Amino acid sequence: MEVLYTEDGTPTLFHPAYGEAYHPRQGALLQARRLYLERTRTHLHPAPRVLEVGLGLLVNFRVALESALARGVFLRYLAVEKEPLPREVLSAIRLPLPLGERVFGEILEAWPEERFSGPWGELRVVFGDIREVALPALWATAVYLDPFSPKANPEAWEAPVLRRLRLALRRGGVLATYSAQGAFRRALKEAGFRLHRVPGVGKREWTVGIAVEAPRFPCSGG
């Protein structure tokens, strides 16, 4: 896969089978910071626990890590990834994050493992499909929903997945994603999230869902 540079100068890759890049052309780092880190308030949380769908190039992870290291808080990060990239490919994706890149270098040396830890926190990677893997209940303070688009990668946006993500979030936890697709937003609401349409950067809207209500499931039987 060829390395492409986004408009903020940070790298991404183009995935030929999905026909999409891993990050928006406006900026890989920009989206990780403005959307995933800040819209979920991970950058303010004293003990952040992030659940990510689609670890990809670990850009979102490294941005969350940089914030945690700068603040001296312990980061817990659980990512589900069904198509992990080889170490040689990840090594080419370096970011201007002085604290996080040092830890990323250590992670690369052992990649792909299921668990990495240090004084900075813990990264656990579940290598599998989000539709099939077990998720911890009431665990996450934030969900980063970052598969490819609903059109290219529909299975990762389906209602059953959203309901399971809701169950993995603690009360008041926040899910963020770049997609503003209508069917996805309706399913997110049905799954028990309070929806917020937030202005995107380089895109009209992003979506934020807050886990305020108990999840709503369709009734079965009489």
Ligand SMILES: C[S@@+](CC[C@H](N)C(=O)[O-])C[C@H]1O[C@@H](n2cnc3c(N)ncnc32)[C@H](O)[C@@H]1O
């Ligand atoms: C847009 S990229 C993620 C970029 C990443 N968050 C980052 O910070 O670099 C989407 C990722 O979702 C993964 N993915 C797609 N469908 C999935 C599924 N059903 N279960 C788990 N991961 C999936 C892809 O393999 C890909 O790595």
